[in-house]
Amino acid sequence: MVVELISVGTELLLGNIVNTNAQYLAQQCAGLGLSVYYQTCVGDNGKRLSDAICLALTRADMVILGGGLGPTEDDITKETAAAVWGMELKEDTHTKERIQAYFHGREKNIPENNWKQAMVPSGALVLDNDNGTAPGLILEKEGKTMILLPGPPNELIPMFQESVVPYLKKKRSSALVSVMVKSSGIGESKVAAMLKDLIDNQTNPTIATYAKTGEVDIRVTASAATEKEAGKLVKPVVERIRGVLKEAVFTTDETVTLEQEVVRLLDKHGLTLVTAESCTGGLLGGRLVNVAGVSDVYKAGFITYSNKAKRKYLGVSKNTLKKYGAVSKETAKEMAKGGVFQTDADVCVAITGLAGPGGATKEKPVGLVYIACYVNDKIQVKECHFKGNRNKIREQAVICALDTVRRCILEHYHETARKQ
Amino acid sequence: MVVELISVGTELLLGNIVNTNAQYLAQQCAGLGLSVYYQTCVGDNGKRLSDAICLALTRADMVILGGGLGPTEDDITKETAAAVWGMELKEDTHTKERIQAYFHGREKNIPENNWKQAMVPSGALVLDNDNGTAPGLILEKEGKTMILLPGPPNELIPMFQESVVPYLKKKRSSALVSVMVKSSGIGESKVAAMLKDLIDNQTNPTIATYAKTGEVDIRVTASAATEKEAGKLVKPVVERIRGVLKEAVFTTDETVTLEQEVVRLLDKHGLTLVTAESCTGGLLGGRLVNVAGVSDVYKAGFITYSNKAKRKYLGVSKNTLKKYGAVSKETAKEMAKGGVFQTDADVCVAITGLAGPGGATKEKPVGLVYIACYVNDKIQVKECHFKGNRNKIREQAVICALDTVRRCILEHYHETARKQ
Numbered sequence: 001m002v003v004e005l006i007s008v009g010t011e012l013l014l015g016n017i018v019n020t021n022a023q024y025l026a027q028q029c030a031g032l033g034l035s036v037y038y039q040t041c042v043g044d045n046g047k048r049l050s051d052a053i054c055l056a057l058t059r060a061d062m063v064i065l066g067g068g069l070g071p072t073e074d075d076i077t078k079e080t081a082a083a084v085w086g087m088e089l090k091e092d093t094h095t096k097e098r099i100q101a102y103f104h105g106r107e108k109n110i111p112e113n114n115w116k117q118a119m120v121p122s123g124a125l126v127l128d129n130d131n132g133t134a135p136g137l138i139l140e141k142e143g144k145t146m147i148l149l150p151g152p153p154n155e156l157i158p159m160f161q162e163s164v165v166p167y168l169k170k171k172r173s174s175a176l177v178s179v180m181v182k183s184s185g186i187g188e189s190k191v192a193a194m195l196k197d198l199i200d201n202q203t204n205p206t207i208a209t210y211a212k213t214g215e216v217d218i219r220v221t222a223s224a225a226t227e228k229e230a231g232k233l234v235k236p237v238v239e240r241i242r243g244v245l246k247e248a249v250f251t252t253d254e255t256v257t258l259e260q261e262v263v264r265l266l267d268k269h270g271l272t273l274v275t276a277e278s279c280t281g282g283l284l285g286g287r288l289v290n291v292a293g294v295s296d297v298y299k300a301g302f303i304t305y306s307n308k309a310k311r312k313y314l315g316v317s318k319n320t321l322k323k324y325g326a327v328s329k330e331t332a333k334e335m336a337k338g339g340v341f342q343t344d345a346d347v348c349v350a351i352t353g354l355a356g357p358g359g360a361t362k363e364k365p366v367g368l369v370y371i372a373c374y375v376n377d378k379i380q381v382k383e384c385h386f387k388g389n390r391n392k393i394r395e396q397a398v399i400c401a402l403d404t405v406r407r408c409i410l411e412h413y414h415e416t417a418r419k420q
Numbered sequence: 421m422v423v424e425l426i427s428v429g430t431e432l433l434l435g436n437i438v439n440t441n442a443q444y445l446a447q448q449c450a451g452l453g454l455s456v457y458y459q460t461c462v463g464d465n466g467k468r469l470s471d472a473i474c475l476a477l478t479r480a481d482m483v484i485l486g487g488g489l490g491p492t493e494d495d496i497t498k499e500t501a502a503a504v505w506g507m508e509l510k511e512d513t514h515t516k517e518r519i520q521a522y523f524h525g526r527e528k529n530i531p532e533n534n535w536k537q538a539m540v541p542s543g544a545l546v547l548d549n550d551n552g553t554a555p556g557l558i559l560e561k562e563g564k565t566m567i568l569l570p571g572p573p574n575e576l577i578p579m580f581q582e583s584v585v586p587y588l589k590k591k592r593s594s595a596l597v598s599v600m601v602k603s604s605g606i607g608e609s610k611v612a613a614m615l616k617d618l619i620d621n622q623t624n625p626t627i628a629t630y631a632k633t634g635e636v637d638i639r640v641t642a643s644a645a646t647e648k649e650a651g652k653l654v655k656p657v658v659e660r661i662r663g664v665l666k667e668a669v670f671t672t673d674e675t676v677t678l679e680q681e682v683v684r685l686l687d688k689h690g691l692t693l694v695t696a697e698s699c700t701g702g703l704l705g706g707r708l709v710n711v712a713g714v715s716d717v718y719k720a721g722f723i724t725y726s727n728k729a730k731r732k733y734l735g736v737s738k739n740t741l742k743k744y745g746a747v748s749k750e751t752a753k754e755m756a757k758g759g760v761f762q763t764d765a766d767v768c769v770a771i772t773g774l775a776g777p778g779g780a781t782k783e784k785p786v787g788l789v790y791i792a793c794y795v796n797d798k799i800q801v802k803e804c805h806f807k808g809n810r811n812k813i814r815e816q817a818v819i820c821a822l823d824t825v826r827r828c829i830l831e832h833y834h835e836t837a838r839k840q
Binding site for chain 2: 010011012013014015016017018019020022023024025026027028029030036037038039040041042043045048052055070071072073074102111112113114130131132152154158208210275277279280281282283284285286288289290292293294295298299300301302303304305306308309312313343355357358390391394
């Protein structure tokens with residue numbers, strides 16, 4: 001099945017935002033075994049959008065449109081798509097109620113233009129939006145399909161996962177099974193080199209690597225007549241990858257994030273965690289609290305941006321700060337130790353580093369970050385050299401800290417187990 | 421002049437990379453006053469690429485193509501573009517010498533397929549590539565132009581800046597000036613309603629609103645014969661928008677973020693800030709440290725996820741937590757007050773709320789967040805009802821907290837000024 005993507009929004013044509021939706025949808029389509037030959041980006045202009053839709057319908061079986069479903073007059077994707085297929089718009093009671101519920105308690109008067117979002121092309125399948133007011137829509141006519149999704153990624157992605165993926169899986173003729181092996185702590189080119197034989201000889205299943213900051217995911221995808229058969233093809237390849245990458249693999253469950261795995265390990269071993277952050281300023285804590293139920297293991301965190309705060313809240317000695325500096329192995333160690341002793345936590349991970357752009361010296365360049373992890377009387381410190389801008393350095397530091405906690409716990413309990 | 425962008429590369433269609441080139445080129449074109457109505461993305465496929473070029477040439481005066489100029493057999497952009505206009509490829513001595521020089525000292529044997537990159541359509545203008553082996557090309561025929569650029573951003577961007585911008589400036593007939601008015605604390609539909617008259621009557625300048633989480637940006641763009649004249653058209657409209665949205669406007673400088681404005685205000689009034697976060701777990705601190713130079717005003721933050729931590733580090737009373745609960749106006753107030761008294765900061769902003777999915781009651785639904793701000797002995801508390809998933813609720817809480825600090829400082833110093 002051939003799919004074409006159309007992104008709608010003048011902000012894309014002006015370059016105000018980068019089109020991450022197109023990448024997300026393209027990845028998803030590839031994962032589902034759907035071919036994408038063209039992606040188009042068009043502004044909030046009726047004639048041009050209509051032309052783009054008509055052209056896409058001549059080239060593809062299915063057109064996925066993102067954006068232009070908002071409440072303002074600029075938002076015309078739904079109206080334009082409906083007009084292309086001569087569908088009338090009717091008020092959808094269910095959607096109207098959802099919009100009412102969305103605004104309930106938030107604003108006294110619902111802005112008049114929001115009701116526009118309750119209008120739905122006749123015969124359309126409505127996809128509920130749990131993160132905004134614009135519902136998604138699936139329109140079908142003469143064997144072709146149009147799928148309309150809201151533009152904001154935090155609305156588009158959950159809607160695609162929850163409503164569009166099940167719809168697309170039903171439409172497909174052959175079964176496709178795909179497993180994502182997620183790894184952290186090894187770079188992409190190293191992973192690629194380690195898996196070279198497997199990747200070079202791939203046919204079915206196929207193997208593709210996806211690098212994110214600090215994480216490399218390997219997708220293994222097999223197609224077969226049935227889901228069971230495809231699953232049988234995938235399994236041994238996943239096991240081989242596990243065998244090669246060893247403890248770098250933190251999950252083979254696509255929905256599990258690195259922070260979830262860390263929380264799971266802490267919980268499994270009855271450990272509580274405290275964070276002590278300098279250059280990341282709370283981003284590690286912010287990432288941990290993404291995990292539902294984290295409150296059982298994560299009690300408190302310290303953002304100690306100044307030296308004074310490092311001394312006062314974490315008990316880092318004046319002498320250490322003076323002798324080695326705030327960005328040093330010694331300070332990282334004392335931060336991690338202090339985090340545990342100031343609280344009653346079992347584990348503390350500490351981050352101190354130079355995110356730049358200022359503050360660098362010849363000995364301590366921008367990107368130098370120390371990560372210390374204290375687990376049951378044992379401290380490990382890692383010296384990292386990250387590249388990129390301020391944000392990128394911080395992001396890498398946070399992921400490396402999560403990976404360090406994960407590996408320290410694994411190591412600690414593995415050792416304990418061997419000793420027994 | 422109408423420009424169309426075509427990005428070439430199967431890796432884009434598979435979603436392996438995000439198309440940052442399209443954003444860059446779109447931004448550049450907008451800044452140069454060139455209209456972009458369509459962006460297309462197509463794979464390394466001769467027939468489909470040829471179709472995309474032919475279509476673009478019917479819709480635009482100029483087509484900018486990025487990607488597909490590499491040395492491999494997959495790379496066919498140059499060959500395809502030349503074929504569309506019936507141009508022959510000839511070896512370009514200058515480019516051949518540059519390729520030789522590029523490899524000099526790097527590799528002993530120049531890979532044979534690199535010589536393909538020295539072949540140039542007859543009559544083309546060659547743009548030297550200082551960061552790779554593929555030259556850029558400008559082709560002209562019957563009043564239309566095709567510009568071919570290499571795909572890697574670190575080759576495309578410098579080549580565009582150094583060679584294409586001067587070329588385009590010469591071609592341009594009018595000047596464009598654009599100002600971004602950024603606002604926080606009011607929803608998109610409300611902003612649209614407030615600016616309805618202005619938006620409805622727009623011609624030149626044009627007015628467009630862009631909603632991000634917690635922020636609405638309004639772009640005002642005018643075109644005129646000269647930059648000065650265009651600037652004169654923009655100015656009064658920006659002033660009218662300021663007059664309508666009042667203190668919701670936090671900047672008219674496109675490069676300034678909300679957190680930068682908060683840091684600027686703190687710095688201006690010689691104030692230091694401490695953060696006290698519960699449900700956001702450090703995201704507010706993480707956002708603040710995005711600002712270079714924040715260390716002058718931001719010294720420390722507390723992530724007090726548990727009640728115990730709220731008591732121990734912020735001095736929230738056991739009684740308050742018992743009587744009103746962790747998610748309450750009273751707890752938020754004590755957190756903010758405690759943040760200031762535990763440290764020597766002037767301002768503390770505290771966040772406590774229910775990000776879900778668990779923990780909700782009838783009285784306290786998911787999305788209920790209290791934000792308290794303490795500035796010089798005065799505390800303000802806001803009760804917010806955010807919608808969406810865990811992440812969305814947290815993101816809104818962080819932005820609302822920044823907006824609250826901003827407004828509290830504005831109010832505080834405005835009052836002080838009036839009293840004097």
